[in-house]
Amino acid sequence: MLNKCLDFALSRLGQPCLLCGADTTGSVLCPGCLADLPRLTGPRCPSCALPTPLGETCGGCLKHPPAFDATRAVFQYGYPLDALLQHYKYGQDLQLAGFLAEQLTSQIDTRPDLVIPMPLHPRRLKERGYNQAGEIAKRLAKQLDLPVTLTACTRAKDAPPQASLPLKERRKNIRGAFECRADLSSKRIALVDDVMTTGASLSELAKVVKKAGAVEVGAWVVARTLPMR
Ligand SMILES: [Zn+2]
Ligand SMILES: [Zn+2]
Structure with a gap:
């Protein structure tokens, strides 16, 4: 030993x-x-974590309020974190999961009832061998001593990659993609993902989780993509 x-x-x-x-x-x-690493600092939209001058709700969230209630994000998605996350996602390098979970854990000061990672479609799971959000969620839940489930929610629809689509198309593309079989009545949920780009996927997942009874849903992400200036 x-x-x-x-x-x-x-x-x-x-x-x-x-x-x-x-x-x-x-x-x-x-x-x-x-x-x-490009840490997100300064005032941010409480709903989606985009920087706003005084920490007020951003225009996007006012126009289309996401189904999640709040977002925690550690980094801005940019150099050199993008390289690290790409390496994590496609490089089979699970030692990074612990590191990314630690970074996210350091931002968390709430105690939800359950942690749920962004589900991966079974076909993608087979291709990649692991769910990159699930591996972060498991380690984060362990570090925070919170319950986690990788089976309550599933991705039923293998939608085309969101990255290639504009926002409006992303919302349409992801609609109906998730299913939740668990009873989440009166539960406060934290959804975990590696990157939030527009938030369309996390919002759709939050919608399904709320339909299953959840009363409060937070989105916890390692990195947030900021719009180009
Ligand atoms: Zn916002
Ligand atoms: Zn170095």
Whole structure:
């Protein structure tokens, strides 16, 4: 047992930083690269976490209020975090899940009743081998000592990738994509995803979760895409 622990510690010791290759002391990033990650700071829309001058609700949320009640986001989706998240999503590198969960955990000061990750369609799950949001959610729930379920909600429709579509199309594209079989009566739910782009998917999932009885739904994401200026 001791040998195993030692092996693990030694294997992590010489681990190069995932972004620059420098030596790290048991972390996935060196301190310099960690400091370079684009953190979201300053006043933000309470609904969707987009920066607004005084922290008021943004125009988009006023026009089309999302089905979730609030958003927590740690980073702005941009260099070099985009590279890290791409690596996490497609590189089979699950050690990043713990790191990303830790980053998200540090932003959380509420105690929902249940954590639910953005579900992946079974076909995508088979392709990739894991649900990247699910792996973050599991670790985050463990760190916060909260219950988590990966089976209450499913993605029934394998919609075309949202990335290629404008906002209006995204809402249409994702409609009816999720199903929730659990009874979530009077529960406060935290939905977890790696990136929120327009929020259309998370809003659709929140709608389904509220239909299942949830009274309050938060969206917890590692990164938020900001519109181009
Ligand atoms: Zn580095
Ligand atoms: Zn907003």
